[in-house]
Amino acid sequence: MKKKRSKNFTAGAILTGVMLLFVLVGFFWTPYDPETMDKSVKLAGVSFAHPMGCDNFGRDILSRVLKGSGTTFLVAVGTVAIGTLCGTVLGAFTGYFGGIVDEVFMRINDALFAFPSILLGLVFISLLGSGKYNVIVALGIAFVPSFARIVRGEFIRCKNLDYVRSAKLAGAGDLRIMFVHILPNILTVLSSSVMIGFNNAVLAEAGMSYLGIGVQPPDASLGRMLSEAQTYLFSAPGYALFPGIVLILMVLGFSLLSEGLKE
Amino acid sequence: MLDVIDLNLEFHDHLVPETVVYDFDLHMEPGEIVGLVGESGSGKSMTALAIAGLLSRHDMQKRGKILFEGQDLLTCRRSELRSLQGDDIAMIFQEPMTSLNPVYRIGPQVEEALRIHSPGIDKEERKRRAIQMLADVDLEEPERVYDAYPHQLSGGMRQRVMIAAAMICGPKLLIADEPTTALDVTVQAQIVKLLKRINREKKTAILFISHDLSLIRQLCQRVVVMQGGRIVESGSIEEVYGSPRMEYTQKLIAAIPRCEKKYARRQSGKSAQSAKGGMQDGR
Numbered sequence: 001m002k003k004k005r006s007k008n009f010t011a012g013a014i015l016t017g018v019m020l021l022f023v024l025v026g027f028f029w030t031p032y033d034p035e036t037m038d039k040s041v042k043l044a045g046v047s048f049a050h051p052m053g054c055d056n057f058g059r060d061i062l063s064r065v066l067k068g069s070g071t072t073f074l075v076a077v078g079t080v081a082i083g084t085l086c087g088t089v090l091g092a093f094t095g096y097f098g099g100i101v102d103e104v105f106m107r108i109n110d111a112l113f114a115f116p117s118i119l120l121g122l123v124f125i126s127l128l129g130s131g132k133y134n135v136i137v138a139l140g141i142a143f144v145p146s147f148a149r150i151v152r153g154e155f156i157r158c159k160n161l162d163y164v165r166s167a168k169l170a171g172a173g174d175l176r177i178m179f180v181h182i183l184p185n186i187l188t189v190l191s192s193s194v195m196i197g198f199n200n201a202v203l204a205e206a207g208m209s210y211l212g213i214g215v216q217p218p219d220a221s222l223g224r225m226l227s228e229a230q231t232y233l234f235s236a237p238g239y240a241l242f243p244g245i246v247l248i249l250m251v252l253g254f255s256l257l258s259e260g261l262k263e
Numbered sequence: 264m265l266d267v268i269d270l271n272l273e274f275h276d277h278l279v280p281e282t283v284v285y286d287f288d289l290h291m292e293p294g295e296i297v298g299l300v301g302e303s304g305s306g307k308s309m310t311a312l313a314i315a316g317l318l319s320r321h322d323m324q325k326r327g328k329i330l331f332e333g334q335d336l337l338t339c340r341r342s343e344l345r346s347l348q349g350d351d352i353a354m355i356f357q358e359p360m361t362s363l364n365p366v367y368r369i370g371p372q373v374e375e376a377l378r379i380h381s382p383g384i385d386k387e388e389r390k391r392r393a394i395q396m397l398a399d400v401d402l403e404e405p406e407r408v409y410d411a412y413p414h415q416l417s418g419g420m421r422q423r424v425m426i427a428a429a430m431i432c433g434p435k436l437l438i439a440d441e442p443t444t445a446l447d448v449t450v451q452a453q454i455v456k457l458l459k460r461i462n463r464e465k466k467t468a469i470l471f472i473s474h475d476l477s478l479i480r481q482l483c484q485r486v487v488v489m490q491g492g493r494i495v496e497s498g499s500i501e502e503v504y505g506s507p508r509m510e511y512t513q514k515l516i517a518a519i520p521r522c523e524k525k526y527a528r529r530q531s532g533k534s535a536q537s538a539k540g541g542m543q544d545g546r
Contacts, residue, residue: 165317
């Protein structure tokens with residue numbers, strides 16, 4: 001009975017796999033140098049030489065999409081990693097121990113939670129300065145509260161279950177109970193929120209780059225390309241279209257995967 | 264071995280503090296089986312958790328003394344408490360469905376206390392002891408159970424696994440908090456038999472908590488009756504069951520279903536029903 005995975009999961013896994021492959025290829029090989037400009041093919045349309053056309057500086061869009069999705073992916077992974085790690089530790093301690101520490105942290109959390117994560121990211125960027133790694137740190141910090149909240153809730157649910165009590169009674173220390181006995185039990189919840197977090201991070205990075213405070217030129221990123229493309233929407237629709245499609249597919253793949261995992 | 268003196272448990276999570284256990288006293292000798300009875304809400308589980316050292320909530324106050332071999336569990340350091348837990352004091356819970364961690368196989372869970380209290384024992388020896396323990400609690404094919412996940416076992420098997428996990432370090436005191444309530448009657452009888460055998464063979468003292476007086480009568484030498492957080496009566500089985508002094512105990516004992524009566528009632532019910540059926544047929 002168990003062997004039949006849901007269609008969502010299969011579709012998501014395939015799509016994510018393809019996108020990962022795409023990103024991986026982009027790290028090692030691009031048909032052209034993504035930063036070399038060539039006046040003669042400025043805003044060129046789709047052709048065999050340039051399958052996705054060229055941008056306003058005559059740079060090959062396929063190469064830039066390959067490179068840019070890599071950047072976007074890296075930022076998203078970094079963001080989710082920081083958010084999950086800090087959020088899990090924070091949520092585990094506050095949820096497990098409760099008391100005054102819990103109250104203090106959760107009220108701070110609530111305050112942070114009240115702002116959209118993009119806005120928080122903006123605040124941190126303005127403190128840290130822009131650039132790829134600062135975006136990761138800024139978005140990472142902005143993502144901590146939501147993960148902390150989820151993990152805390154799960155820990156509160158689990159900490160009074162009998163198997164946790166019996167582990168405690170076996171003489172296990174608090175850290176062992178938290179991370180060996182409880183954590184594996186909340187992985188399903190955590191993994192689906194990681195997936196959703198990943199999507200949000202992809203979109204947040206694209207959004208911040210679109211606003212011009214994310215990844216800085218000449219680095220390519222999908223959001224940056226979209227923002228540059230909007231002035232050429234009619235003369236070179238492919239410039240906006242292809243990065244957009246790649247972004248959509250990336251997010252869709254992970255959404256389907258997380259839906260599939262939840263089932 | 265165990266002396267509980269004037270234990271008071273008080274919750275402060277509401278505006279008005281609420282006391283759930285008043286002046287609880289209990290003395291247990293090594294190897295003794297003591298029953299603790301009372302209706303739900305009478306404070307018996309709270310008392311058990313306190314003795315096991317599992318009540319560490321911020322919003323409650325514990326007064327009195329719980330002396331385990333002379334050491335007060337309420338005031339000792341947490342590390343000292345932890346070195347006793349699992350090694351000298353063990354506990355099994357009411358709900359065998361939730362008392363095993365669903366993500367781990369049975370083996371490591373049975374070994375847990377051993378892993379913590381005797382880190383010197385190597386993996387092979389631990390496994391050997393765990394399988395021996397599983398066999399000791401009358402589980403068939405202990406090797407297969409060792410590698411199984413909790414969801415693959417029945418309720419009775421899980422409760423046996425819990426007993427094996429509790430007994431692995433050879434504790435001096437086993438607290439059984441309604442271990443048979445969630446099981447059906449035949450399995451209940453087997454578990455009670457098992458606890459009796461463990462007590463006889465390993466000289467483990469058992470504090471058996473239940474609301475089932477007939478089970479307590481089968482298993483225990485002494486019984487403590489609780490109502491509304493207070494001890495209303497305590498003494499040997501013969502004393503309490505033979506001539507209960509308190510009205511509450513008398514009521515509890517009167518509430519034990521008796522086989523003959525039930526049988527007779529069913530018989531009379533049957534004849535009434537057949538008479539009714541006959542009337543309907545006649546019409």
